[in-house]
Amino acid sequence: MSTxxxxxxxxxxxxxxxxxxxxxxxxDFVEDLGADSLDVVELVMRLEDEFKMEVPDEDAEKIKTVQDACNYVSQVLRVADGYK
Structure with missing residues (x-):
């Protein structure tokens, strides 16, 4: 399984x-990878689909870098598994 x-x-x-x-x-999605605001929204939607989770708008606004996305997903998965 992939990380x-x-x-x-x-x-x-x-x-x-x-x-x-x-x-x-x-x-940074925008500064380094050339994404626009629509790309960022679509990326968050794809993360939601891939990891079977929902990202509230206020959390999505904080996801600016690749590491932010990884950290957020990891945190949500840990909570879902009962870990903190």
Missing amino acids: VEERVKKIIAEHLSREPEEILPLD
């Missing part, structure tokens, strides 16, 4: 027409 980071990078790479190896944890 959260690998799965997140794959989603970003597919959506932004990049290779997963090009995507770094500290890359």
Whole structure:
């Protein structure tokens, strides 16, 4: 099974027409990867689909980098599994 980071990078790479190896944890979706606001919304929606979760708008606004996305998904999955 792929790690959260690998799965997140794959989603970003597919959506932004990049290779997963090009995507770094500290890359900002807009500044470094060239995403626009619609791309960011669509990326969050794809994360929701991939990880079977909902991201409230106020949380989605805080997801600015690849690492932010990985951390958020990991946190939600830990809580869902009963870990804190």
